[in-house]
Every structure is written in C-alpha cells, then in structure tokens.
Amino acid sequence: MTAVSAFPITPASPDGTVDLVALRRLVATLVTAKVDSIGLLGSTGSYPYLARTERQRALDVALDEAGGAVPVLVGVGALRTDEAVRLAQDARAAGAAAGLLAPVSYTPLTDDEVFEHFATVARESGLPLCIYDNPGTTHFTFSPELIGRLSQLDGIVAVKCPAPAPESVAGHVRNLRGIVRDAFSLGYSGDWNAVEALLAGGEVWYSVVAGLFPATAMTLVDAVRQGDADEARRLNTRLAPLWTLFKSFSSLRVMYAAADLMGLCRAEPPRPILPLSIEAKRQVAETLRELDLI
Amino acid sequence: MTAVSAFPITPASPDGTVDLVALRRLVATLVTAKVDSIGLLGSTGSYPYLARTERQRALDVALDEAGGAVPVLVGVGALRTDEAVRLAQDARAAGAAAGLLAPVSYTPLTDDEVFEHFATVARESGLPLCIYDNPGTTHFTFSPELIGRLSQLDGIVAVKCPAPAPESVAGHVRNLRGIVRDAFSLGYSGDWNAVEALLAGGEVWYSVVAGLFPATAMTLVDAVRQGDADEARRLNTRLAPLWTLFKSFSSLRVMYAAADLMGLCRAEPPRPILPLSIEAKRQVAETLRELDLI
Numbered sequence: 276m277t278a279v280s281a282f283p284i285t286p287a288s289p290d291g292t293v294d295l296v297a298l299r300r301l302v303a304t305l306v307t308a309k310v311d312s313i314g315l316l317g318s319t320g321s322y323p324y325l326a327r328t329e330r331q332r333a334l335d336v337a338l339d340e341a342g343g344a345v346p347v348l349v350g351v352g353a354l355r356t357d358e359a360v361r362l363a364q365d366a367r368a369a370g371a372a373a374g375l376l377a378p379v380s381y382t383p384l385t386d387d388e389v390f391e392h393f394a395t396v397a398r399e400s401g402l403p404l405c406i407y408d409n410p411g412t413t414h415f416t417f418s419p420e421l422i423g424r425l426s427q428l429d430g431i432v433a434v435k436c437p438a439p440a441p442e443s444v445a446g447h448v449r450n451l452r453g454i455v456r457d458a459f460s461l462g463y464s465g466d467w468n469a470v471e472a473l474l475a476g477g478e479v480w481y482s483v484v485a486g487l488f489p490a491t492a493m494t495l496v497d498a499v500r501q502g503d504a505d506e507a508r509r510l511n512t513r514l515a516p517l518w519t520l521f522k523s524f525s526s527l528r529v530m531y532a533a534a535d536l537m538g539l540c541r542a543e544p545p546r547p548i549l550p551l552s553i554e555a556k557r558q559v560a561e562t563l564r565e566l567d568l569i
Numbered sequence: 570m571t572a573v574s575a576f577p578i579t580p581a582s583p584d585g586t587v588d589l590v591a592l593r594r595l596v597a598t599l600v601t602a603k604v605d606s607i608g609l610l611g612s613t614g615s616y617p618y619l620a621r622t623e624r625q626r627a628l629d630v631a632l633d634e635a636g637g638a639v640p641v642l643v644g645v646g647a648l649r650t651d652e653a654v655r656l657a658q659d660a661r662a663a664g665a666a667a668g669l670l671a672p673v674s675y676t677p678l679t680d681d682e683v684f685e686h687f688a689t690v691a692r693e694s695g696l697p698l699c700i701y702d703n704p705g706t707t708h709f710t711f712s713p714e715l716i717g718r719l720s721q722l723d724g725i726v727a728v729k730c731p732a733p734a735p736e737s738v739a740g741h742v743r744n745l746r747g748i749v750r751d752a753f754s755l756g757y758s759g760d761w762n763a764v765e766a767l768l769a770g771g772e773v774w775y776s777v778v779a780g781l782f783p784a785t786a787m788t789l790v791d792a793v794r795q796g797d798a799d800e801a802r803r804l805n806t807r808l809a810p811l812w813t814l815f816k817s818f819s820s821l822r823v824m825y826a827a828a829d830l831m832g833l834c835r836a837e838p839p840r841p842i843l844p845l846s847i848e849a850k851r852q853v854a855e856t857l858r859e860l861d862l863i
Contacts, residue, residue, distance in 0.1 A: 290651060323675040324649055355618055356840035357584060381617045381673065381706050382821055382842050392841035412675050414708050527676055546650035547686035548676050 278311035281485035286542035297540035308489030322350035346372035363400030423454030433460035438468035467518035572605035575779035580836035591834035602783030616644035640666035657694030671701035717748030727754035732762035761812035
C-alpha cells in the first residue's frame with residue numbers, strides 16, 4: 276500500500292546543538308497524523324551538518340516520541356565509509372527501523388566505490404538500508420543497473436529515487452521493478468513530481484511537505500490508495516504554488532521559514548545556508564495562507 | 570613571477586590517522602625542489618575526509634619540515650561555517666601562510682551564502698585566504714562577479730581557478746584581472762591546462778603533479794619564467810600521457826598509485842575512494858617509466 280514517509284527539519288542552534296524540545300514537537304505532529312514512517316535526519320533534516328553525538332540525541336528523542344507507533348528511518352550518510360558504519364551502528368542500537376544512506380561525496384565516486392560503500396555499511400551495521408538517491412546534493416547518479424546490483428545485497432531493502440518528470444515516471448518504475456529483487460521497495464522524493472510517481476506504482480512518497488503538513492500529504496495519498504487519480508491530481512495541482520516556492524528557494528529553506536511562521540520553532544538552517552530573505556518569507560507566508568496551511 | 574604550489578597527498582591509515590613519517594618525507598622532497606609553496610590538505614590531500622585533530626597534526630609536521638623556507642598553504646574548508654572558522658584559526662595559530670577555502674556543500678549554496686561564508690571565515694580567523702574554486706568536487710561555480718566581490722574583502726588574497734581550455738584562457742585571465750582588486754593573485758589548477766594559463770598571465774600553478782614530481786613542474790615553470798613558451802609547451806606535451814591518466818582515473822587516485830610505485834608510502838585513499846585496479850596501476854607504472862618519472 277502507498278505510504279508517506281515524512282521528512283522534518285532538525286531544529287538546531289547556530290552551533291549545531293539540536294533543539295530537542297522543538298524536534299519532539301515536530302515529531303509529535305507526525306505521529307498524530309499517522310504518517311507511515313518518519314524520515315529523520317534526511318537532507319531536509321540537514322544530517323551532514325550535524326555531529327555524530329547530535330545525530331544520536333535527535334534519534335533518541337524521535338524514537339521516544341514515536342513510541343513504536345511510527346517507524347523511524349534515519350540518515351546515516353557520511354563522507355567516510357567508517358563514519359557511515361558507525362552512524363548506522365548507532366542507529367541500529369538506538370532502534371531505528373532503517374537507515375537512509377546517501378553516497379555523500381567530495382571526490383567524485385565511481386559505481387564500484389558506491390557499491391562497496393553500501394555493502395560495507397550494510398554488512399558491518401546490520402541495519403536495513405534505503406538507498407538515498409539525491410543527485411542534487413550528492414552529485415552521484417545511480418544507474419538502474421547499480422540499484423539492481425545493490426538490491427541483491429542482504430540488508431539493502433529500499434530505494435528513494437528523485438521522481439522523474441510525469442511523462443517518464445511510468446517507464447522509470449517499470450524499468451526499476453524489472454531489475455531489483457522482489458519485495459524491494461521503490462519510493463520517490465521531489466514533492467512536485469511525487470504524486471504521478473505514486474500513481475505509476477511507486478510505493479513510498481518520501482515527502483518534505485509531510486514533515487510540516489502531514490495531514491495534507493496523507494489526504495493526497497489517501498486518494499491514491501483509493502484509486503482516485505483525479506482527486507490526487509487535483510490536490511497536487513492545488514499545491515502548485517508551494518511547489519514553485521520549493522523549486523525557487525529549495526524545500527529546505529522554505530520549510531525553515533514555514534516552521535517559524537507556524538510557531539513550531541525559530542531555528543535557522545546551518546550556516547553557510549542562510550534563512551530566506553524577508554521578501555521570500557513574505558511569499559512563503561502568503562502562499563501558505565492561500566493554501567490554508569497556516 | 571610565475572610560481573608553483575605543490576599539492577601532495579596526505580598519507581593516512583584506513584582509520585584516518587595521518588602517517589606523519591610518510592607526510593614528512595613527501596614534504597621534504599618539495600622543500601628540496603624549492604617549490605614556491607606547498608598546498609597541504611588540498612583536494613588531493615583529501616582534507617574533507619580528515620578530522621580536525623588530524624589536520625592539525627599534518628599541518629604541524631609540514632610546517633616543521635618546511636622550516637620557514639617554503640610557505641605552507643592549507644585547506645581549511647568544511648561543510649559548516651563555524652567548523653571552517655575553527656580550522657582557519659587552527660591554521661593561523663600553527664603558522665600557515667594562507668588558507669585554501671573551498672565552498673564545500675551538501676545543500677547547494679547561493680552566491681550570497683558563499684560570500685557570507687568566506688567573509689565570516691576571513692574575519693573571524695585573520696588568516697589570508699585563497700578562494701579554492703573546484704566545481705568538480707564542491708559543485709559550486711564561482712562567477713567572475715563573485716570572485717570580484719570577494720577580492721574586495723580584507724584577507725581574501727588569491728583565487729585558484731580550474732584552468733579553462735587553452736583557447737579561452739587568455740580571455741579568462743583578462744576578464745578576472747579586470748574585476749579583482751590590484752595585487753590579488755590569480756592562479757590555476759587542472760594540470761593539463763595549466764601551462765597555457767601561466768603563459769596567458771596566471772601567476773600560480775596549483776599543481777597536483779608537483780606534489781610528487783616537483784622538479785618536473787619546476788622545469789616547466791622555469792621555461793615560462795624565461796619567456797620560452799615553445800619549451801614550456803614541449804614539456805607539457807611530453808606529459809600528455811600522464812594527463813590522460815589524470816583525466817581517466819582522477820589525479821588523486823593516480824598520485825596514490827605513483828607514491829606507492831616510488832616507495833614513498835603505501836597509503837590508500839580514504840574509503841569510499843578505492844585504490845586503482847591492478848590494471849590501472851600497471852598503466853600508471855608504464856607511463857611514469859616512459860616519462861622517466863620513476
């Protein structure tokens with residue numbers, strides 16, 4: 276069944292200390308909305324900017340607040356393989372349901388290097404892993420063949436792909452489904468193209484908007500679950516002004532502004548990422564009001 | 570006068586502990602060859618993969634070995650602005666001549682974000698900074714305008730640009746020279762295109778090949794200094810087989826293989842980066858032998 280995985284921001288102080296009170300508040304809204312899982316410390320959760328100890332603190336609070344009712348996936352990516360192994364071991368020991376592993380890079384990586392990286396983290400941590408395919412941040416592009424090879428490994432259970440344009444998503448799902456092993460989960464991120472990906476057979480929506488507006492995302496996915504493509508598309512089209520902001524300013528920066536407007540937390544993104552300008556925040560406020568989101 | 574800045578690898582154990590004995594040996598060869606500066610902990614020196622304490626240890630040894638005879642530039646880039654500030658403060662306290670600051674990113678950065686990042690590191694560290702423009706690793710592209718704005722800031726003293734193709738380098742130098750303040754140093758990296766950049770007026774060759782083969786790089790730059798463009802081009806053309814390997818396998822991976830072949834150190838790049846395959850190492854050995862480099 277189609278699922279929503281909600282990716283919240285990780286509120287933190289300028290020195291990188293996670294605001295556990297604010298994070299607990301964000302997670303509580305996701306639990307109340309009964310999202311299918313929480314994608315803690317994803318790209319929107321600024322995981323690469325947080326120290327290992329802060330990532331542990333954030334995970335502990337999220338797991339405590341989720342209370343076993345909602346599984347918590349957690350970002351375990353790191354530039355070094357040994358560091359990613361340690362983060363995945365931490366996550367498993369804490370009780371995370373799975374790890375989100377992106378091929379974080381500085382020196383551009385080859386396919387074989389990414390394969391070995393994933394195999395090592397899976398083997399040495401025992402944590403089920405979701406391949407976190409996010410070329411906009413990692414600058415690594417997974418070929419379907421590489422996803423297929425990785426899906427054969429014990430412990431690599433899912434992939435989160437950037438949703439392709441609506442006209443090509445059906446082929447994308449079909450192509451991947453033909454390559455990965457059975458019971459391997461295919462999911463999509465990139466909120467503005469996600470609905471078509473779900474209608475085409477994607478099983479999970481890894482959703483930024485659900486991190487703050489879980490009810491909105493659940494309503495949309497309910498329409499998909501009920502086979503009501505028209506209604507799902509109508510709801511998605513209604514959100515187009517928000518998608519425009521995501522594309523203009525990045526969903527991460529917009530979510531920080533939105534959380535502030537909602538009174539959930541006053542955090543700013545980790546520097547060097549700057550908060551939106553006053554004018555951009557005004558646009559975010561206006562759009563959220565027009566959409567009855569605040 | 571045209572200068573060579575030599576960028577060595579940073580030999581380290583698989584757990585990321587810098588091999589100080591091997592590093593001292595590499596630095597000693599650069600001092601003996603009288604390179605104009607050492608670019609420690611550059612991209613070839615795998616700085617983002619090393620912990621702050623390891624970067625301190627590496628810098629202390631390099632400064633000790635250089636003994637004031639050769640200035641040491643050192644990579645101070647980090648994903649977080651506060652971390653880059655700390656690294657630049659460390660470098661200044663240790664006695665580095667300047668910091669190499671790349672806009673390391675995960676969330677893609679805007680021009681204003683990069684500007685603020687550089688301004689903060691310059692202001693809070695007091696360390697002279699070289700803008701480290703390396704879009705192949707940072708995925709950030711500096712516009713000439715942004716370099717011009719940064720060059721107006723106190724403490725931002727130089728730029729290391731990727732050398733453009735030979736046919737466009739003269740325009741690149743002229744364009745930048747018209748934008749940056751006087752006495753701002755324009756230098757180039759990307760060994761295969763560097764000679765034309767120097768002939769066009771680039772002042773510094775930020776050189777990977779000089780990190781292991783400093784005499785070769787100095788001979789080439791001597792020809793440029795003497796205004797003998799034909800000889801500089803002849804020497805550069807002779808090195809074409811090495812440049813082909815750099816382009817095929819990346820200069821970093823080739824340098825690790827070469828250091829091993831030369832008996833300087835047996836280190837491997839930090840995982841997930843893998844050492845070259847046996848076949849690729851054989852090609853490196855053959856090429857270095859043909860060029861009388863080993």
